[in-house]
Amino acid sequence: MNLSSVGEGEDSGARYSTEGGQRSRSSDALRAAQMYYLQDLTMNAIARELRTSRSTVSRLLSMARDTGLVEIQVNNPRHRAPSLENEIRRRFGVEAHVVPVSEMVSDSEVLDRVAIQAARTIGPLVDSDAIVGVAWGSTLSAVSQHLSKKVTHDSTIVQLNGAGNTQTTGIAYASEILRRFGQAYGARVEQFPVPAFFDHAETKTAMWAERSVIRILELQQRMTMAIFGVGSTNSGIPSHVYSGGYLDDADLRALTAERVVGDVATMFFRADGSHRDLRINQRSTGPDLDLLRQVPRRICVVSGESKISGLCGALAAGLPTDLILDEASARWLVQSEGL
Amino acid sequence: MNLSSVGEGEDSGARYSTEGGQRSRSSDALRAAQMYYLQDLTMNAIARELRTSRSTVSRLLSMARDTGLVEIQVNNPRHRAPSLENEIRRRFGVEAHVVPVSEMVSDSEVLDRVAIQAARTIGPLVDSDAIVGVAWGSTLSAVSQHLSKKVTHDSTIVQLNGAGNTQTTGIAYASEILRRFGQAYGARVEQFPVPAFFDHAETKTAMWAERSVIRILELQQRMTMAIFGVGSTNSGIPSHVYSGGYLDDADLRALTAERVVGDVATMFFRADGSHRDLRINQRSTGPDLDLLRQVPRRICVVSGESKISGLCGALAAGLPTDLILDEASARWLVQSEGL
DNA sequence: AATGCTGATGCACAGACGTGCACGAATGAG
DNA sequence: CTCATTCGTGCACGTCTGTGCATCAGCATT
Numbered sequence: 001m002n003l004s005s006v007g008e009g010e011d012s013g014a015r016y017s018t019e020g021g022q023r024s025r026s027s028d029a030l031r032a033a034q035m036y037y038l039q040d041l042t043m044n045a046i047a048r049e050l051r052t053s054r055s056t057v058s059r060l061l062s063m064a065r066d067t068g069l070v071e072i073q074v075n076n077p078r079h080r081a082p083s084l085e086n087e088i089r090r091r092f093g094v095e096a097h098v099v100p101v102s103e104m105v106s107d108s109e110v111l112d113r114v115a116i117q118a119a120r121t122i123g124p125l126v127d128s129d130a131i132v133g134v135a136w137g138s139t140l141s142a143v144s145q146h147l148s149k150k151v152t153h154d155s156t157i158v159q160l161n162g163a164g165n166t167q168t169t170g171i172a173y174a175s176e177i178l179r180r181f182g183q184a185y186g187a188r189v190e191q192f193p194v195p196a197f198f199d200h201a202e203t204k205t206a207m208w209a210e211r212s213v214i215r216i217l218e219l220q221q222r223m224t225m226a227i228f229g230v231g232s233t234n235s236g237i238p239s240h241v242y243s244g245g246y247l248d249d250a251d252l253r254a255l256t257a258e259r260v261v262g263d264v265a266t267m268f269f270r271a272d273g274s275h276r277d278l279r280i281n282q283r284s285t286g287p288d289l290d291l292l293r294q295v296p297r298r299i300c301v302v303s304g305e306s307k308i309s310g311l312c313g314a315l316a317a318g319l320p321t322d323l324i325l326d327e328a329s330a331r332w333l334v335q336s337e338g339l
Numbered sequence: 340m341n342l343s344s345v346g347e348g349e350d351s352g353a354r355y356s357t358e359g360g361q362r363s364r365s366s367d368a369l370r371a372a373q374m375y376y377l378q379d380l381t382m383n384a385i386a387r388e389l390r391t392s393r394s395t396v397s398r399l400l401s402m403a404r405d406t407g408l409v410e411i412q413v414n415n416p417r418h419r420a421p422s423l424e425n426e427i428r429r430r431f432g433v434e435a436h437v438v439p440v441s442e443m444v445s446d447s448e449v450l451d452r453v454a455i456q457a458a459r460t461i462g463p464l465v466d467s468d469a470i471v472g473v474a475w476g477s478t479l480s481a482v483s484q485h486l487s488k489k490v491t492h493d494s495t496i497v498q499l500n501g502a503g504n505t506q507t508t509g510i511a512y513a514s515e516i517l518r519r520f521g522q523a524y525g526a527r528v529e530q531f532p533v534p535a536f537f538d539h540a541e542t543k544t545a546m547w548a549e550r551s552v553i554r555i556l557e558l559q560q561r562m563t564m565a566i567f568g569v570g571s572t573n574s575g576i577p578s579h580v581y582s583g584g585y586l587d588d589a590d591l592r593a594l595t596a597e598r599v600v601g602d603v604a605t606m607f608f609r610a611d612g613s614h615r616d617l618r619i620n621q622r623s624t625g626p627d628l629d630l631l632r633q634v635p636r637r638i639c640v641v642s643g644e645s646k647i648s649g650l651c652g653a654l655a656a657g658l659p660t661d662l663i664l665d666e667a668s669a670r671w672l673v674q675s676e677g678l
Numbered sequence: 679a680a681t682g683c684t685g686a687t688g689c690a691c692a693g694a695c696g697t698g699c700a701c702g703a704a705t706g707a708g
Numbered sequence: 709c710t711c712a713t714t715c716g717t718g719c720a721c722g723t724c725t726g727t728g729c730a731t732c733a734g735c736a737t738t
Contacts, residue, residue: 031439033413038456042694049441053718058696072411074372100370102388117377381724392688397726
């Protein structure tokens, strides 16, 4: 569970260096994983064969899972009855991953469970040489805490939009998310050290001509995957962007007047998906939505019914290709027949 | 564990038909699997959400595993130290899967554990539209008992060589192996109802012109995968072929005189892999080794050091592309530097 | 209607499992 | 050398999990 306890490179093990018997901690983990998951031995039996204690085997196994040595996948047979997934695919043209959650659990638990499953769903999709754009926000923060390791080469995590606001540079918050992604996949991390919104559109124009910024923008153009949540304006609980000091009162009034329903990576849109004529987007540092739509795989993580109106806008705009959301929201989405 | 208890098609469940709540046993299994393996809930928590008992959840999960709903794979990072796998690949040009087994366990347990791991290794390799050739013998029998289900379409299991001998038609034995493969992958099963060896080569020639036989031979020519063990002559424990009434004394003497070291699917070969001039092969119903070598994926399962000399011959003949064997045998193989 | 059969269920128990804790071996700094 | 730190280990405890058993609902047969 505790990623930081997992040795980064080879065995820094104290014990193994002298034992000579060619055994490293990670090779023991591999043997244990094979015996446990492939041969169905008990941990006790494995402990005897490895001449160690059962608890060590337990720890070896959890390390094997955390480091991606063991991969567990749940296949969803599509050819089954008209499931929520199928219905969403038919209606919105996105691949849905519905997280089963009974309606009795709290919102924060829903978020947590969606995040865990999102992390496990994303894992297998990240390959070597990938360029993964990552947004920030409470959803992504939760997801980032549950990523498990996977070995990739020459992959890059790039920040989708600036995180600074009038109070902080936002670095501590957004970069922590990015860092976790980078660590999980052994990827380079490219931060985007700009505020979420400029005060003046001209500043953005100027900055967008700076080479340090251009480097990030070019990376974004070559993204193979993008991971983001959605913001929703009319939600009871306003999401991070709407309450964190990023927007002033005038901005918020403008959003309402323009019938904005939500945002992805601080780029706003209306319920019909339109966004080009929104003034505020000219000051936002998020990726142009036309650019975003060119990314081959665009994964949207949504937890909680408060985000449905924003999600509908994102779907209307054709932003996600894959959608990970909790069951209750999925039902809502399907039942919002009107749209 | 008990494959026969797993419902074949949809839910024949008695309870669900009346419950109306859109829930089938298999959809419950999917939800349970997602919650258990993707969200890390305990079975108790899952039981509460599904409004059932914990033991039912336990059974749902084991069903989900058996039916291939959940797949667990152990990735072997090749870039590691000079492992046995790497050494075998380098020396013999085959992909090795070494089954970790300490030296203290009995031969029969080794066989069992190799068989379990072989079954799990083979599973992911069988796809739709595959034509899988399967031999018979004690090794394959053990493997067949541990296959877990996987949904495929239009795949075929074809028997590699006849199983009849002077005492029985061999059908009960070989067909049971085939049947298990067929059931696991939802595949058609094509038996090969001929003896393992004809008494006279002319009979084989005649039979090989029969359309019923030609149909099988044509299937064999289109195999996409072949799965077999090896027989070994000089082993302490003679394998099935050498003791089951398939060969008479004269045959056995001839094998010794010709310096035969083993067989694959009742086609014999010497230590150097040569086989064409062996008289007995003209009466064997196994696939010509040149034909076998044309199959894209050829998986050889070996358990026990007694089979090493036979295995060496098979490797010299270039028969397997993939080799699943126990660790002790793997060490022996690597240490037999002389060859 | 009565009967037997199949298969899912819950209970209860034994065994398997995860984890906080204290200990000791290796490592590095002073 | 000595001390502090780090990290892997085994123990012990409480929880979690697999499974034999008895039960019961549905279905088919007599």
